[in-house]
Amino acid sequence: MKFLERALDGQNKWWKYLVMIVAAYIGGNFIGGIPLLTASIFAAIKNGNVPPMTNGMPDFSSISISSSGSLAMMLFVFAVMLLTFALLVKPLHRRTLAETINGRKKIRWRRIYMGMLVWGAISIAAMVVSYALSPQDFEWQFRPWQFLVLLLVVVALLPFQTTCEEVLVRGYLSQGLGAWTRNRWLVLAIPSLLFALMHGANPEIKEFGFWLMMPQYLVMGLFFGLISILDDGIELAIGAHLINNGLAALVTTHDASAFQTDALFKILNISPETDLVSLIVATLVAILILWKIYKWDFRILNKRIEVDLPTVPQEVSITN
Numbered sequence: 001m002k003f004l005e006r007a008l009d010g011q012n013k014w015w016k017y018l019v020m021i022v023a024a025y026i027g028g029n030f031i032g033g034i035p036l037l038t039a040s041i042f043a044a045i046k047n048g049n050v051p052p053m054t055n056g057m058p059d060f061s062s063i064s065i066s067s068s069g070s071l072a073m074m075l076f077v078f079a080v081m082l083l084t085f086a087l088l089v090k091p092l093h094r095r096t097l098a099e100t101i102n103g104r105k106k107i108r109w110r111r112i113y114m115g116m117l118v119w120g121a122i123s124i125a126a127m128v129v130s131y132a133l134s135p136q137d138f139e140w141q142f143r144p145w146q147f148l149v150l151l152l153v154v155v156a157l158l159p160f161q162t163t164c165e166e167v168l169v170r171g172y173l174s175q176g177l178g179a180w181t182r183n184r185w186l187v188l189a190i191p192s193l194l195f196a197l198m199h200g201a202n203p204e205i206k207e208f209g210f211w212l213m214m215p216q217y218l219v220m221g222l223f224f225g226l227i228s229i230l231d232d233g234i235e236l237a238i239g240a241h242l243i244n245n246g247l248a249a250l251v252t253t254h255d256a257s258a259f260q261t262d263a264l265f266k267i268l269n270i271s272p273e274t275d276l277v278s279l280i281v282a283t284l285v286a287i288l289i290l291w292k293i294y295k296w297d298f299r300i301l302n303k304r305i306e307v308d309l310p311t312v313p314q315e316v317s318i319t320n
Helices: 014-031 034-047 067-093 097-102 109-133 144-181 184-198 203-208 210-231 235-250 272-294 298-302
Strands: 138-140 265-267
Touching (some): 097 235, 109 235, 144 184, 144 210, 144 235, 184 298, 210 235
16 A cells, blocks of 8 residues: 555645645635636726626626636636646645655556546436436537537546545545545544535535535545545546546536536536436445455555554574
């Protein structure tokens, strides 16, 4: 095991985490937020007030910026945040970005692709079933040019958003918690809860209520956290998170969605209760598939986080 154990090097003083969080926030929101601020200023000058918000996304249509343009500017914030983290993690913690991802020198790219493949296949299958059962809840809204622009934005910038969240929560924070607590169950539970609370301001929460929507984010957090601990690295979670958000942006949207995009379908009727049950089933199926592929040992969850010292051979006594 290398992922959580990599942080057992004495470089986890609390003030280092504070510096990193503040720096990443400033880098992302003040530097990465320059395009958003500039567009807001132009819109305010033209309209006499700040641009209206549509489910968390600014509406810049008055200055001819589409929803895909707004999405691009919001995702750029995460790109700068991730870059800030990558630049500071070495001087602060003597750790590289790759070592934050899996404790090793190199990123396991095939794991990322496998996470995308498995979770993508399950998600698409769930969408097909949902459409087959209730086609009246789906409205086809394909517009070629707008969809092409959205596709370019998603491919170019969405990986920064999902990777940034996974690196900071499932990687950086989990390694710190592992070094402080030496307990894998706490490493699973605390970042998963934080991940859910991070989405507390999403428009779905306002539309459907905290107690209906928050469990969905918690289930996703637990899913990402569990496969990261079992697989000794967060690559699978990075891939699954990317394809999850990518499908949410490209294939389906709805009036309360955090992603207001030119997706292929608009969902007219949302049932949070049904979605929660479907999500739980989907995550269990994904865990089963990945367990079969990688032969995980679930007993690792009970193992204390510590450096495995090499076995020292006993002295051989020589007698005459």
